[in-house]
Amino acid sequence: xxxxxxxxxxxxxxxxxxxxxxSSGSDIEDTANSLDLNVLSMGLNILIAxxxxxxxxxxxxxxxxxxxxxxxxxxxxxxxxxxxxxxxxVESGFGGxxxxxxxALSLTAAALNIYTAFLFPLxxxxxxxxxxxxxKHFIGAVISLVALFFFLxxxxxxxxxxxxxxxxxxxxxxxxxxxxxVRWYLxxxxxxxxxxxxxxVGAGLIGIAILVSQGMTSWISLLVYGxxxxxxxxxxxxxxxxxxxxxxxxxxxxxxRSVVPIMLLxxxxxxxLVISTEKRSVALRSLSLIILFIGLxxxxxxxxxxxxxxRNLWDFFVIQGSFGLVRPLIVVFIVLKFDLFxxxxxxxxxxxxxxxxxxxxxxVAMVFEILQAFLPxxxxxxxxxxxxxxxxxxxxxxxxxxxxxxxxxxxxxxxVNGPFDEDDPARFMSLGALIMMFCLLLGFxxxxxx
Amino acid sequence: MINEMFELxxxxxxxxxxxxxxxxxVFVCIMLLIFAFDAVALKxxxxxxxxRYNDDGEVYGDWTxxxxxxxxxxxxxxxxxxxxxxxxxxxxxxxPGEYLSSVTLVVMCSDEDEPGEGFSDEVTxxxxxxxxxxxxxxxxxxxxxxxxxxxxxxxxxxFADVSLADNQTYEASSVSSVEDLFVDGxxxxxxxxxxxxxxxxxxxxxxxxDSGEQITxxxxxxxxxxxxxxxx
Numbered sequence: 001x002x003x004x005x006x007x008x009x010x011x012x013x014x015x016x017x018x019x020x021x022x023s024s025g026s027d028i029e030d031t032a033n034s035l036d037l038n039v040l041s042m043g044l045n046i047l048i049a050x051x052x053x054x055x056x057x058x059x060x061x062x063x064x065x066x067x068x069x070x071x072x073x074x075x076x077x078x079x080x081x082x083x084x085x086x087x088x089x090v091e092s093g094f095g096g097x098x099x100x101x102x103x104a105l106s107l108t109a110a111a112l113n114i115y116t117a118f119l120f121p122l123x124x125x126x127x128x129x130x131x132x133x134x135x136k137h138f139i140g141a142v143i144s145l146v147a148l149f150f151f152l153x154x155x156x157x158x159x160x161x162x163x164x165x166x167x168x169x170x171x172x173x174x175x176x177x178x179x180x181x182v183r184w185y186l187x188x189x190x191x192x193x194x195x196x197x198x199x200x201v202g203a204g205l206i207g208i209a210i211l212v213s214q215g216m217t218s219w220i221s222l223l224v225y226g227x228x229x230x231x232x233x234x235x236x237x238x239x240x241x242x243x244x245x246x247x248x249x250x251x252x253x254x255x256x257r258s259v260v261p262i263m264l265l266x267x268x269x270x271x272x273l274v275i276s277t278e279k280r281s282v283a284l285r286s287l288s289l290i291i292l293f294i295g296l297x298x299x300x301x302x303x304x305x306x307x308x309x310x311r312n313l314w315d316f317f318v319i320q321g322s323f324g325l326v327r328p329l330i331v332v333f334i335v336l337k338f339d340l341f342x343x344x345x346x347x348x349x350x351x352x353x354x355x356x357x358x359x360x361x362x363x364v365a366m367v368f369e370i371l372q373a374f375l376p377x378x379x380x381x382x383x384x385x386x387x388x389x390x391x392x393x394x395x396x397x398x399x400x401x402x403x404x405x406x407x408x409x410x411x412x413x414x415x416v417n418g419p420f421d422e423d424d425p426a427r428f429m430s431l432g433a434l435i436m437m438f439c440l441l442l443g444f445x446x447x448x449x450x
Numbered sequence: 451m452i453n454e455m456f457e458l459x460x461x462x463x464x465x466x467x468x469x470x471x472x473x474x475x476v477f478v479c480i481m482l483l484i485f486a487f488d489a490v491a492l493k494x495x496x497x498x499x500x501x502r503y504n505d506d507g508e509v510y511g512d513w514t515x516x517x518x519x520x521x522x523x524x525x526x527x528x529x530x531x532x533x534x535x536x537x538x539x540x541x542x543x544x545x546p547g548e549y550l551s552s553v554t555l556v557v558m559c560s561d562e563d564e565p566g567e568g569f570s571d572e573v574t575x576x577x578x579x580x581x582x583x584x585x586x587x588x589x590x591x592x593x594x595x596x597x598x599x600x601x602x603x604x605x606x607x608x609f610a611d612v613s614l615a616d617n618q619t620y621e622a623s624s625v626s627s628v629e630d631l632f633v634d635g636x637x638x639x640x641x642x643x644x645x646x647x648x649x650x651x652x653x654x655x656x657x658x659x660d661s662g663e664q665i666t667x668x669x670x671x672x673x674x675x676x677x678x679x680x681x682x
Contacts, residue, residue: 129455130453131452132452133451133452179478186474187456222484251492252488256481259488260481263477263480
């Protein structure tokens with residue numbers, strides 16, 4: 001595991017420059033090239049997916065509910081890792097990909113995107129606590145999701161259903177899933193019992209972590225003429241429906257998938273600001289305010305910045321970065337805070353600390369890379385800044401882990417055994433891997449190279 | 451069964467369903483109201499204004515593409531003797547919205563005084579394309595001045611594929627994505643130049659019969675403009 005982590009760290013440090021052939025990376029045009037960010041996001045997601053999968057199989061004494069949550073998170077990050085990998089390959093070109101091959105990879109990435117979106121409801125069904133207590137209900141829900149995923153993907157790929165039908169079904173599933181963390185948060189955030197409040201805080205954190213990529217940062221749009229800035233960013237598909245006929249129903253229905261996350265964010269911000277001190281969650285309050293601030297910046301950039309490079313860079317940072325860079329950080333925090341693995345075991349704790357350090361290092365490097373695009377900071381000074389921040393981060397990481405380990409005793413969640421079988425983690429990992437293989441096959445079938 | 455912490459609280463001990471589920475009901479109602487407002491507001495937006503909110507200010511549609519072909523020619527002619535050189539060139543530029551389809555150099559020479567088969571004069575065209583915009587390959591080609599043939603050396607450079615505009619349809623596409631199909635035709639203007647050299651093939655003893663030839667070099671530049679019509 002240590003060797004694998006060191007290898008990955010080496011790849012993360014070398015791959016962006018090897019792929020992008022970027023000499024300085026100090027101006028906007030260089031950084032606006034999203035390849036570096038894609039490669040870095042790919043590395044981060046592989047790192048986290050690998051860690052979660054390792055934890056699932058290494059710590060078999062862990063509670064099944066926690067292991068199942070880690071399985072879904074692992075599959076989610078693995079899916080994202082593949083998406084970023086394919087996007088990086090297509091973008092770098094690798095000295096000349098055939099049009100068919102590049103098209104197949106792009107289609108596979110699109111199919112994997114839908115696959116990861118179908119993992120959201122599954123994750124919300126499991127965390128903070130399983131919403132089903134009996135196996136038959138849980139398995140029934142999973143089978144329904146998998147069947148619907150296959151139906152939508154195949155039916156749309158082969159032209160059996162229209163984009164409108166796909167949008168409607170996809171949004172019904174998505175919104176039903178999004179409402180699960182919303183309900184947890186609404187039910188228990190005000191509760192006088194700390195145990196119940198943990199569920200609300202957990203739901204709020206996982207809600208932001210997952211839904212940050214679903215238009216949460218476009219919250220300003222709710223205040224402006226029915227959500228006009230939602231339209232910004234629909235670069236393909238729905239956007240083509242905006243012409244002489246006006247805004248299509250695909251776009252309007254698609255809005256609803258952003259409305260729920262935005263409402264959740266705004267409610268969390270309000271609630272965390274007014275809630276009494278003894279019930280306050282510093283993490284949730286800080287996180288919600290940061291996302292709120294990013295949304296404000298997003299509106300300023302979209303509304304007032306004319307420079308195409310700055311807009312592209314910002315758009316990538318907000319849209320792609322939200323699930324490539326921000327989500328991993330929040331999810332790792334949730335996993336540590338809610339004891340999704342046993343931090344008291346030395347080996348697990350050592351690996352977790354190493355991963356956290358690697359995560360912080362890569363993240364800090366990436367943030368400075370982006371900052372360099374906007375501010376004319378010399379490379380040497382920037383490197384010095386990174387060194388200083390990392391020096392603090394290493395010291396902070398030690399205290400952070402101690403703190404988390406202490407607090408974790410108070411972050412208990414309801415544990416439910418009923419829905420799971422001992423072999424479920426392995427079964428679900430295999431099922432997830434098979435579905436990803438299917439996405440790859442479908443991408444190449446429809447892409448035209450097979 | 452639903453987790454008891456998550457299931458709907460149906461009210462009890464005097465509390466109504468509304469009292470126990472007030473927050474969830476209000477949340478869903480606001481969500482539906484926003485959706486209704488979104489639908490009404492977005493559907494009432496003037497379509498001509500909405501395009502500015504696209505990623506790139508693009509206009510999207512279902513396009514039928516047609517084209518209009520234009521041709522420009524330039525001819526130089528000279529009587530050449532052994533190793534004589536004709537320098538020919540054509541300087542032109544693309545107009546806005548115009549795409550280059552092809553450039554052709556045709557060299558004609560008719561060896562009418564040849565004594566017979568195997569004694570034809572040869573003409574060599576050597577192009578000089580440093581003054582051309584874009585990366586265009588220079589070529590050198592030799593041909594025989596056969597009697598009664600029109601074109602002895604023909605060099606053609608192909609740029610944009612005009613067949614992509616031959617009543618083709620492009621569904622759900624932006625204007626620029628269609629125009630990008632012809633991006634290869636946006637370069638190639640500038641100074642096209644060539645040297646035409648004559649090599650008189652003179653068998654011993656009968657040289658007097660074959661003193662030189664009339665050489666004609668013609669540049670043909672084919673360009674086209676496209677028209678997009680939204681058929682949706």
